[in-house]
Amino acid sequence: MDELLEASGPEHWRTPAPEDLLYMKLDAGRVVIELAPGFAPEHADNLRTLAREGYWDGLSIYRSHDNFVVQWGDPTEAQDARKPIGGARAQLPAEFARGGGELAFHPLADADGWAAEVGFVGGFPAARDPATGEAWLAHCYGMVGAGRDMAADSSNGTELYAVIGQSPRQLDRNITLVGRVLQGMELLSALPRGSGPLGFYEDPARRTPIRSVRLAAELPAAERIPLQVLRTDTALFDELVESRRNRGDEWYKRPAGHIDLCNVPLPVREADHPPAPEDAGDRASGSGGPEDDTVEAQRG
Amino acid sequence: MDELLEASGPEHWRTPAPEDLLYMKLDAGRVVIELAPGFAPEHADNLRTLAREGYWDGLSIYRSHDNFVVQWGDPTEAQDARKPIGGARAQLPAEFARGGGELAFHPLADADGWAAEVGFVGGFPAARDPATGEAWLAHCYGMVGAGRDMAADSSNGTELYAVIGQSPRQLDRNITLVGRVLQGMELLSALPRGSGPLGFYEDPARRTPIRSVRLAAELPAAERIPLQVLRTDTALFDELVESRRNRGDEWYKRPAGHIDLCNVPLPVREADHPPAPEDAGDRASGSGGPEDDTVEAQRG
Structure with missing residues (x-):
């Protein structure tokens, strides 16, 4: 290799657009996430708004579930006590998959148990139904998604998760994936696991503070990291x-x-x-x- | 579930035999590993000897490779400067697979890309060649193997690794798996990643000390953990x-x-x-x- x-x-190599890059600043370093607007345009747009308005600044990573996900956002349980989302939309459609053939799909020849066909779209691991052309992102290590409640369309991007274990492909087409960690994955995957059910931290002091999340496009050029994928x-x-x-x-x-x-x-x-x-x-x-x-x- | x-x-439920359980004591807690003598009897036997003689006591976890493995043992490079292995054997055969039909294989109906058939043997994830009956352990999350050099038969169990990421099934039948982590996996998977090549710690001070590794059978009954699988x-x-x-x-x-x-x-x-x-x-x-x-x- x-x-x-x-x-x-x-x-x-390709250079991701600054409009598609989120920089998440933790005390231990920086995590860079590339958004996938080709698959989840409305979520991507909401995430950009949330980043521009500093939504995640001062929030935390509040869940670290071994062999599954870390999750961040506002851990407040009471809906009316949560941080206001400013100009972001409170409600978005579910963006589980993209319809017939609109994305350039580069297939992998290898068989997959979860989907009839797997491959890559614009640098992201994906799957496809050859009968319909419908394509969707795959829950591989490092992929980032938007947590939701019971309703399929209940994610708005405020609560995000990253896969830190064996690919939980059963989540494919059940939740909206929004992108992938390009850099700093080890800052998420090596967080101490939460001792509560589902890996939530029982002691809020164990949460990892998020200092800021910024859209690369909002930063002066000199502060952008020239990442290529x-x-x-x-x-x-x-x-x-x-x-x-x-x-x-x-x-x-x-x-x-x-x-x-x-x-x-x-x-x-x-x-x-x-x-x-x-x-x-x-x-x-x-x-x-x-x-x-x-x-x-x-x-x- | x-x-x-x-x-x-x-x-x-089954109760693993005390002769098949290793307790690895770290400052942060205890990791319990179940050996798989059905697949790797000679390695299991050597591991028992190494544990009985306190081989790993005072050694360390010296590698943490994101989305791959953590590894422990003696990090000393010079062969003649390494910790003596006492009564353990310096050379063992490769135990990559077991021959025709000697193990009770409980198949999983689901297709697998890496092997013609997958399933379980005595509680361990495994694969099988239906043509020959040959079976082998699979590199799933939490599986423990014996590091080796270039020669297939160069592992003796002194250097062990545990899978902490997406299942690296390409290692199946290329290296000897010896067991699985039953408890304390999060103490391994959440270790800070090494910043050197392949996840080795560049600064020896960042290694995680191993206080002791004991065979459960060697401990008084009251100190054994009544694990069931x-x-x-x-x-x-x-x-x-x-x-x-x-x-x-x-x-x-x-x-x-x-x-x-x-x-x-x-x-x-x-x-x-x-x-x-x-x-x-x-x-x-x-x-x-x-x-x-x-x-x-x-x-x-």
Whole structure:
């Protein structure tokens, strides 16, 4: 994989629009989330409004459920005691899937148990019903969604979650996914687990404060991080997938001959500081899959 | 799922043998690992020897690789400077799979991309080749394996790892799995990620000390934890799987009609303190799958 990334040219990378990037500032560092307006345009728009108006500033990550999700927003139970949402919309439609063929779908050849077809749309892991052309985002590690109540259309983007465990694909088409963590995933995935039911923190003092969430487009250019994401619709990407489907390195004794959608790495880099090959895996560790998946007996 | 667990009788649970349980003591708490001698008898035997002789006492967890594994043992690079392994064997055979039909295999009906057939053997997630009857353990969340070098038979159990991310099934039949974390998984999965390549800690001070690893059989009966694990070869277990494959609860708008091997929960309880139904999911959070997999917008 490192060799392929090293051989990549600018045409193999895309630069997410600043309107699609959220920077979440925690005391431990910054989490960068790329929105997926192609799948959830109304949620994306509401999230932009919420970020512009500083909705999440001073709120917290209040749930860390082992092998499932971390969740953030306003933990206040009483509806009328919650933080006002300003100019954001209180009600949005469910955006579980996109209709027939409107999105360019780059299929993965591998079988999937959850959907008739899986692949990638604009850099995001997705699934598709070939009969209808309907496509939807897939709950892989690092994906971000909008929590909801019982009604399908009860999410408005104020409460968000990120997947930190085995892909809970049963949530696909049951809840609106809004994007993916590009950077800082380890700041979410390594949070101490909540000891209450469903991973909620019983002691509010254990919540992680959110200092701010900003839309990159609102920041001066100098403060934006020049992130680039590997395109998922190129021959180089297909080669990368194949290199993971059938490992050529000596450590692997038996190539798998298969890869799961959620095991496909989706590398991210900073344009100003192209990673050295040695670093590439590590740089790309935001989400998407293990970067170096051998388990050597010791460091040497 | 809670209702099914509540309806379960003693016949639906098994009590792992004290000879198959390792207690790993960290400052933050205790991790309990069940060995799988049915699959890796020689590794299990070596692990028992290493535990009896206190091999891991004073060593550390020295790797935490986001969405992949944590790893522990002796991080010393120079072979001749490593901690002596006492009466344990320095060399073991690779135990990647078990031959034709010697293990009772309880199949899962669901398709799997990595193997022709998946299911459970004695409570562990596993896969099988129906043509040969060969069976092997699967790299699901919480599974524990023995790190190795380039040679297939270069693991001796001194360096262990636990899966903390999306199931890296490409490792199946490439490395020896030795067991599963039954309790305390969150003490491993929430460790800060290492900032060095492959998640190794660059600063040794960030490693997590291992105070001791003991075999339950070596402890006085009063110090043993009366853990029970749900059997995976009963009709009740099949019902539990079906309740997760096709959710009946109102929150889910579209039942998945499928479950992945690594999404099947494998509940664990303490016999002396049967969990209240409300707690059952949480108690069972050792590994195996999300316990309550809805993402409600807020706590209420």
